[in-house]
Amino acid sequence: QVQLVESGGGVVQPGRSLRLSCAASGFIFSSYGIHWVRQPPGKGLEWVAVIWYDGSEKNYADAVRGRFTISRDNSKNTVYLEMNSLRAEDTAVYYCSKLYSNYDWYYFDNWGQGTLVTVSS
């Protein structure tokens, strides 16, 4: 079955960088786009970024545009989220999620269990 496993979270100081990974299995990875969605502790969900199945297009939420970069390596079935200039408000559990359909990039089908990023001095 579809499995998504996030990794790379941890505690980081404000202004520093961190790279998250999302390893996928159980489906044809190169045929599906992937989202990152985050959830601050005790709060709601916030969409972060999406990358198309072939990496040809990417889109970002205003809150992270210019600081975060999404990428993928289809040979490794992995999507990455490079996070720079981190702020306290970036503290959250970060989930990756498979697109339900490449025709409708706004739906989140399967989700990973998330990785916690804490930005604190």
Added chain:
Amino acid sequence: QSALTQPASVSGSPGQSITISCTGTSSNIGTYNLVSWYRQHPGKAPQFLIYDVTKRPSGVSDRFSGSKSGNTASLTISGLQAEDEADYYCCSYSSTNTSVIFGAGTKVTVL
């Protein structure tokens, strides 16, 4: 502050039906039938329940149904069960910056 407004909490007894509303604007729900719903149990990842306002992905119970009127979308859970106690989030495409936005979430309590 979320762009989509949901009630903080809704409750019901087992077997009853409840409805969760999600109000947006003409930049999202009012113009586009691109509304989805997700259920999240404490400490777990969200689960995909509804897309295109009314459609259910394969494997989702028909106790879950969606609808829309104007700028407001709704999720109805019929035959309420203990396992339905969770947080529920609406989501919509938004033409503002070509993005996806979530509601703040509604906590459903089964009495």
